[in-house]
Amino acid sequence: MTADQTATPPTTPTTGTSGTTPGTSSAPGSGEVVLVTGASSGIGRATAVLFARRGASLVLVARSESTLEAAAAECRAAGAKAVEVAPVDVLDRTGLQAAVDTATGTFGRLDVVVHSATVMAYGRLEDLDPDVFERVVDTALHGTNNVVGAVLPVFRRQQRGSMIVVSSLLASITAPTMGAYVAAKWGQLGMIRTLQQELRELPDVHVSAVAPGGTTTPIYSQAATVLGHTGHPPPPVYTPERVARAIVDRVADPRRLKQSGFTNPLIIAGFRLFPPVFDALVGPLLKVFGMSRDSVPETTGNVFAPVPGKEATRGPYRGI
Numbered sequence: 001m002t003a004d005q006t007a008t009p010p011t012t013p014t015t016g017t018s019g020t021t022p023g024t025s026s027a028p029g030s031g032e033v034v035l036v037t038g039a040s041s042g043i044g045r046a047t048a049v050l051f052a053r054r055g056a057s058l059v060l061v062a063r064s065e066s067t068l069e070a071a072a073a074e075c076r077a078a079g080a081k082a083v084e085v086a087p088v089d090v091l092d093r094t095g096l097q098a099a100v101d102t103a104t105g106t107f108g109r110l111d112v113v114v115h116s117a118t119v120m121a122y123g124r125l126e127d128l129d130p131d132v133f134e135r136v137v138d139t140a141l142h143g144t145n146n147v148v149g150a151v152l153p154v155f156r157r158q159q160r161g162s163m164i165v166v167s168s169l170l171a172s173i174t175a176p177t178m179g180a181y182v183a184a185k186w187g188q189l190g191m192i193r194t195l196q197q198e199l200r201e202l203p204d205v206h207v208s209a210v211a212p213g214g215t216t217t218p219i220y221s222q223a224a225t226v227l228g229h230t231g232h233p234p235p236p237v238y239t240p241e242r243v244a245r246a247i248v249d250r251v252a253d254p255r256r257l258k259q260s261g262f263t264n265p266l267i268i269a270g271f272r273l274f275p276p277v278f279d280a281l282v283g284p285l286l287k288v289f290g291m292s293r294d295s296v297p298e299t300t301g302n303v304f305a306p307v308p309g310k311e312a313t314r315g316p317y318r319g320i
């Protein structure tokens, strides 16, 4: 283990930072109770703000308390009815349960859960530190299982609820030097599809997956890397706000797997129909269009502990 591989100690959610602003929106979904994981950065944060604009009551989950507070302030300013922050690692089952209890205890119910928390690592499978590989996969698989374990009993009790998991184009294709993340997202999608089959007897409980293409968020600069440089969202690059709209739309229009990115189906078709061509092109294309020209020392990024200074809604790349 290198120096910055210290695991985040389990945190008890110090919720209670409520703030109330009048819910001004009468849009569908207005007034719903929504829990978002990965709410301090990127797609999760953009989604929390979009729900806030619709007058939702929010519980925001991520590891870094300072950026969660900043996200909470943004949600209040956007029109959230109330906001609670829960600085919790999704691998901390007890903490996650307490965050869900905060939603039901404070707001009386839980209508929507958006699960966006993820970490990423760049490096060939043979070169990646096994601890990094394990944590990337763990965060996706055990993290998702912990969310499911805390949320599903509430949805079953209520006989209704909507869970939207942020998947990825990389849950349907593979790319060299992204094996840990690919394993994480393929596994996570397998869990979500299984869950959809297990919930068929509950007509008003919905689980959707939304799979973005390259999106301008800090995930690329926060990732672990052994490549000597960081990654870059491959074009076409989307904004997190665009993906957030696709997520919020799933409340009224649940889908098993919704691709969010107009080239995703084309790329997936190439992967499935023409594997030799795809395999020959994906490495060189990723090097040119999916890697930054910077030079960074080997780092574990935010895999084991948050890097609050890098968290924001958008990354530095232009998006559509």
Ligand SMILES: NC(=O)c1ccc[n+]([C@@H]2O[C@H](COP(=O)([O-])OP(=O)(O)OC[C@H]3O[C@@H](n4cnc5c(N)ncnc54)[C@H](OP(=O)(O)O)[C@@H]3O)[C@@H](O)[C@H]2O)c1
Pocket (backbone or CB within 6 Å): 037, 038, 039, 040, 041, 042, 043, 044, 061, 062, 063, 064, 067, 088, 089, 090, 091, 115, 116, 117, 118, 119, 139, 143, 166, 167, 168, 169, 170, 211, 212, 213, 214, 215, 216, 217, 218, 219, 220, 222, 233, 302, 305, 306, 307, 311, 312
């Ligand atoms: N950006 C893209 O191009 C892209 C493309 C396809 C799919 N996606 C998917 O979109 C989702 C969000 O990614 P993003 O781009 O928005 O990434 P991001 O900007 O790096 O945000 C990740 C969020 O997850 C939180 N997080 C990470 N590990 C956590 C843990 N163990 N427990 C709790 N929270 C944790 C982070 O906060 P802390 O570090 O403070 O915990 C942060 O709020 C992910 O599921 C990713 O796979 C992204």
